[in-house]
Amino acid sequence: QQQVKQSPQSLIVQKGGIPIINCAYENTAFDYFPWYQQFPGKGPALLIAIRPDVSEKKEGRFTISFNKSAKQFSLHIMDSQPGDSATYFCAASKTGNQFYFGTGTSLTVIP
Amino acid sequence: DADVTQTPRNRITKTGKRIMLECSQTKGHDRMYWYRQDPGLGLRLIYYSFDVKDINKGEISDGYSVSRQAQAKFSLSLESAIPNQTALYFCATSGTYPSPDTQYFGPGTRLTVL
Numbered sequence: 001q002q003q004v005k006q007s008p009q010s011l012i013v014q015k016g017g018i019p020i021i022n023c024a025y026e027n028t029a030f031d032y033f034p035w036y037q038q039f040p041g042k043g044p045a046l047l048i049a050i051r052p053d054v055s056e057k058k059e060g061r062f063t064i065s066f067n068k069s070a071k072q073f074s075l076h077i078m079d080s081q082p083g084d085s086a087t088y089f090c091a092a093s094k095t096g097n098q099f100y101f102g103t104g105t106s107l108t109v110i111p
Numbered sequence: 112d113a114d115v116t117q118t119p120r121n122r123i124t125k126t127g128k129r130i131m132l133e134c135s136q137t138k139g140h141d142r143m144y145w146y147r148q149d150p151g152l153g154l155r156l157i158y159y160s161f162d163v164k165d166i167n168k169g170e171i172s173d174g175y176s177v178s179r180q181a182q183a184k185f186s187l188s189l190e191s192a193i194p195n196q197t198a199l200y201f202c203a204t205s206g207t208y209p210s211p212d213t214q215y216f217g218p219g220t221r222l223t224v225l
Contacts, residue, residue, distance in 0.1 A: 034213075041219075042218060042219075043218050043219055044154070045215075093212060095212060096212070098144075098156055098159060099154075099214065100156075102153055104153045
């Protein structure tokens with residue numbers, strides 16, 4: 001059973017648009033929710049992460065929105081750029097324990 | 112130099128062969144992980160190790176084994192490779208700083224089993 005469900009599988013937006021990627025989880029014991037960004041030929045790298053004591057976190061153009069009651073969280077990319085074209089993975093874990101990753105979203109930002 | 116290195120970067124092998132993928136890190140982290148990535152399936156955990164004497168199975172450990180030779184080295188073996196083990200394999204590490212929950216990934220090994 002998949003612990004973290006991610007959608008959509010792929011996304012195409014125009015430059016300047018705001019792509020949104022959604023994730024849902026089942027295990028209420030999870031308390032750490034990171035997003036990883038992966039460029040072709042590279043390993044994933046941490047982009048931004050949130051803990052359930054806040055509903056939103058911003059780092060530059062990247063924002064996580066977190067809804068604890070719905071067990072959902074999402075990544076928003078403001079003013080998207082072609083350089084943001086990558087695969088994005090959400091994940092969830094209980095602090096100090098193994099990660100469960102979503103299936104990934106391939107984002108393409110058209111100039 | 113990269114903090115997490117993987118060798119080889121690409122490998123083509125035949126069904127039934129024994130394969131070892133190696134991971135080394137210079138980050139001083141205690142925790143190391145092996146994942147496989149398949150299109151549409153994301154990253155799935157194969158094995159993880161929280162220190163040299165600790166080995167744990169992940170979601171998909173069948174057909175794989177690991178060895179933690181030192182704090183800095185964690186190897187993944189396929190005793191008898193089969194075609195459905197064709198995938199991209201990543202090693203990752205995590206430590207206490209800046210957070211035990213931040214994982215750092217290597218560049219990956221692309222394995223093809225014919």
